[in-house]
Amino acid sequence: MTGGGEARPAAEDRRIGPAILEMRNITLRFGGVTAIHDISFDVREGEIRAIIGPNGAGKSSMLNVISGFYRPQEGEVWFRGERRRRLRPYEVARQGIARTFQNIALFQGMSVLDNIMTGRLNLMGASILAQALWWGRAEREEVAHRGKVERIIDFLEIQHVRKTPVGRLPYGLKKRVELARALAAEPRILLLDEPMAGMNVEEKEDMCRFILDANDEFGTTIVLIEHDMGVVMDLSDRVVVMDYGRKIADGPPETVRTDRAVIDAYLGVAHG
Amino acid sequence: MPDQILFALEVTLNGLMAGVLYSLVALGFVLIFKASGIFNFAQGVMALFAALTLVGFQTGQVPFAHLVNVLFGTHVEHFGWTMPTLAAIAATMAVMVVMALLVERLVLKGLINQAPIILFMATIGLAYFLEGFGDIMWGADIKRLEVGLPQGLSETIDAATFAWFGYGFFIDRLDIVAALVAAALVVSLTLFSQYTRHGRALRAVADDHQAALSVGISLRAIWVLVWSIAGFVALVAGVMWGTKLGVQFSLSLIALKALPVLMLGGFTSIPGAIIGGLIVGVGEKLFEFAVGPLVGGATENWFAYMLALVFLLFRPQGLFGERIIERV
Ligand SMILES: Nc1ncnc2c1ncn2[C@@H]1O[C@H](COP(=O)(O)OP(=O)(O)OP(=O)(O)O)[C@@H](O)[C@H]1O
Ligand SMILES: [Mg+2]
Numbered sequence: 018m019t020g021g022g023e024a025r026p027a028a029e030d031r032r033i034g035p036a037i038l039e040m041r042n043i044t045l046r047f048g049g050v051t052a053i054h055d056i057s058f059d060v061r062e063g064e065i066r067a068i069i070g071p072n073g074a075g076k077s078s079m080l081n082v083i084s085g086f087y088r089p090q091e092g093e094v095w096f097r098g099e100r101r102r103r104l105r106p107y108e109v110a111r112q113g114i115a116r117t118f119q120n121i122a123l124f125q126g127m128s129v130l131d132n133i134m135t136g137r138l139n140l141m142g143a144s145i146l147a148q149a150l151w152w153g154r155a156e157r158e159e160v161a162h163r164g165k166v167e168r169i170i171d172f173l174e175i176q177h178v179r180k181t182p183v184g185r186l187p188y189g190l191k192k193r194v195e196l197a198r199a200l201a202a203e204p205r206i207l208l209l210d211e212p213m214a215g216m217n218v219e220e221k222e223d224m225c226r227f228i229l230d231a232n233d234e235f236g237t238t239i240v241l242i243e244h245d246m247g248v249v250m251d252l253s254d255r256v257v258v259m260d261y262g263r264k265i266a267d268g269p270p271e272t273v274r275t276d277r278a279v280i281d282a283y284l285g286v287a288h289g
Numbered sequence: 290m291p292d293q294i295l296f297a298l299e300v301t302l303n304g305l306m307a308g309v310l311y312s313l314v315a316l317g318f319v320l321i322f323k324a325s326g327i328f329n330f331a332q333g334v335m336a337l338f339a340a341l342t343l344v345g346f347q348t349g350q351v352p353f354a355h356l357v358n359v360l361f362g363t364h365v366e367h368f369g370w371t372m373p374t375l376a377a378i379a380a381t382m383a384v385m386v387v388m389a390l391l392v393e394r395l396v397l398k399g400l401i402n403q404a405p406i407i408l409f410m411a412t413i414g415l416a417y418f419l420e421g422f423g424d425i426m427w428g429a430d431i432k433r434l435e436v437g438l439p440q441g442l443s444e445t446i447d448a449a450t451f452a453w454f455g456y457g458f459f460i461d462r463l464d465i466v467a468a469l470v471a472a473a474l475v476v477s478l479t480l481f482s483q484y485t486r487h488g489r490a491l492r493a494v495a496d497d498h499q500a501a502l503s504v505g506i507s508l509r510a511i512w513v514l515v516w517s518i519a520g521f522v523a524l525v526a527g528v529m530w531g532t533k534l535g536v537q538f539s540l541s542l543i544a545l546k547a548l549p550v551l552m553l554g555g556f557t558s559i560p561g562a563i564i565g566g567l568i569v570g571v572g573e574k575l576f577e578f579a580v581g582p583l584v585g586g587a588t589e590n591w592f593a594y595m596l597a598l599v600f601l602l603f604r605p606q607g608l609f610g611e612r613i614i615e616r617v
Pocket of ligand 2: 076077078119
């Protein structure tokens with residue numbers, strides 16, 4: 018177990034609302050490979066929802082469907098009570114769904130601060146012309162956004178690298194900057210693809226704490242892919258388990274952990 | 290001071306000024322290449338097209354006059370009015386923005402995720418199309434471009450250098466203006482890209498497409514934006530070169546001079562484009578001055594390419610280009 022330690026308050030004690038996101042009968046194929054096979058699940062407002070499963074189960078694909086990077090052949094995505102039309106990734110982002118990537122996608126040439134500022138691009142209003150004509154107003158807007166970004170930088174404890182080009186940071190810090198950029202967008206839903214992969218124990222504990230705090234303090238709904246079972250048990254309210262593109266279990270962590278199909282899937286991988 | 294040194298100094302200054310004009314063209318290339326990884330072969334033709342359009346608007350030329358006359362047996366050439374320079378520049382810029390929109394719509398959109406070489410080929414097609422289109426729209430004759438920029442010997446510099454060295458430097462006032470304009474352009478582009486929302490989005494797209502999408506940036510909107518900016522840079526280059534040489538087909542060939550500039554400066558660096566242009570400008574003038582007489586002159590035609598070639602051997606990424614690191 019690498020998690021934060023004391024148990025989370027039960028779901029009822031926090032403000033967990035109705036479903037904000039519903040995936041209905043999603044099927045996604047790549048040529049002959051069916052990465053996702055007829056999967057449905059929902060995400061409630063304010064909860065931390067984990068997706069787990071062995072390698073190649075289709076977890077990242079699911080996240081990519083939610084964020085619009087992949088387009089499923091079948092199925093519907095319902096967001097905030099409405100059926101979502103086919104959206105491009107940037108349109109999904111503009112609706113308030115931010116994400117991080119399994120392989121980190123940061124702007125390597127930009128500073129940490131600039132990277133995080135890009136997270137706020139959608140919250141900035143002024144048009145090109147307005148920015149040129151009312152330089153003063155554009156500047157005030159910039160300053161206000163800078164203030165917010167600085168708070169996120171403090172929150173994630175990366176003050177010491179604020180001006181460093183991201184390309185020079187060690188892996189663990191990069192992951193943190195990516196989280197910061199996603200948080201900067203003040204998203205309704207935050208999608209995290211293996212935020213702790215490749216980290217040492219200490220870094221993992223920090224990351225766990227940040228995720229829990231983001232959820233507690235900003236009330237951000239979080240969908241999280243994670244391999245470390247300990248982390249998943251500590252963090253999540255409910256868990257979807259995938260295996261070979263199918264959903265094999267769905268429920269609170271303690272039920273899922275003892276589920277026969279889940280144990281088999283994981284043992285199967287261990288032996289395979 | 291010995292005459293030879295003064296003379297070389299004058300040549301150097303003139304080289305710097307000529308280099309600024311190369312830089313202007315190279316700048317357009319760099320902008321598009323950085324943001325979309327496309328080497329835009331049409332950049333030179335865009336400068337020609339912008340200059341043609343500007344003259345056309347200024348002098349009240351009827352667009353497609355020849356075509357209209359042939360089709361309808363009419364004899365229209367001019368509307369009979371002239372447009373103030375500033376209005377004509379604004380109208381030309383509007384045309385360049387429309388062009389950017391069309392390029393994105395009709396060319397880039399269909400080629401998303403294609404190999405760079407295919408996009409490059411597409412811009413070659415675009416170059417030929419735009420060249421022909423410019424001809425049909427405004428006619429193929431050589432036009433004078435007059436936007437009120439000063440031209441001819443700068444007497445101030447002539448007098449000042451004469452007073453100091455006893456030898457008056459010949460510097461064209463247009464070249465001085467070009468240098469100032471180029472400097473202003475670089476400063477404003479830098480401010481734009483560093484401190485505005487769209488500038489930041491542009492840098493983001495230049496850096497990582499996937500990450501840019503994930504923070505809600507529309508790649509297509511950014512491409513329209515960069516092509517518009519490149520259109521603006523082409524307009525500036527077209528005005529400078531057009532004023533100097535007249536607006537004619539050979540303007541589009543200045544793009545070929547931009548190539549060695551880019552090899553020197555690197556394809557992804559705005560300061561690189563400027564410095565590269567200056568090096569090529571000074572280099573070819575000095576070389577012609579020093580070596581030209583020995584080999585029968587006309588070294589300016591090939592010097593830049595030779596310099597670029599030598600450079601490629603030692604620093605293939607250019608002076609300011611990103612290091613090319615081979616992953617093994
Ligand atoms: N862009 C793609 N093109 C083709 N096949 C893909 C693509 N993305 C995913 N796949 C395939 O879909 C299946 C599921 O992959 P996915 O990345 O979603 O798994 P995952 O559960 O995230 O695995 P991991 O734990 O290794 O990250 C795999 O067979 C993979 O090869
Ligand atoms: Mg994955």
